[in-house]
Amino acid sequence: MARNANRLPPEFTTAQAEKIARVFRNNVNLHIGYHPLEWSGPLLLIRALRRNRMEDLPPDWSPYLLGNFTQIDLNCEHNELVSSALAPIIAQHVAPLLAMAQPQRDVFADVI
Helix, strand or coil, X not given: CCCCCCCCCCCCCHHHHHHXXXXXXXXXXXXXXXXXXXXXXXXXXXXXXXXXXXXXXXCCXXXXXXXXXXXXXXXXXXXXXXXXXXXXXHHHHHHHHHHHCCCCCCCCCCCC
């Protein structure tokens, strides 16, 4: 139907569509089955304020969060959060949390 309506590139195959559908189904199943655990560390939420749905609120993590919650709102769009212009601002908020972090065991050390 989509091909007949010229909504797909001519080289797009049924096999590609099936792969995309499998990924979508898997994402839905993961979402349904996910139950967050309690987190005792700090949580930093960085939000882009310029977005289509201004009524969006951050999820209520309070039932799972035992540590501190910090929310940083930046006057930018979501895709700008990874820009070099905002990197110093974001680093300023992330660096103290990284400095507090305990070194983790290398999970791949036994594999290599």
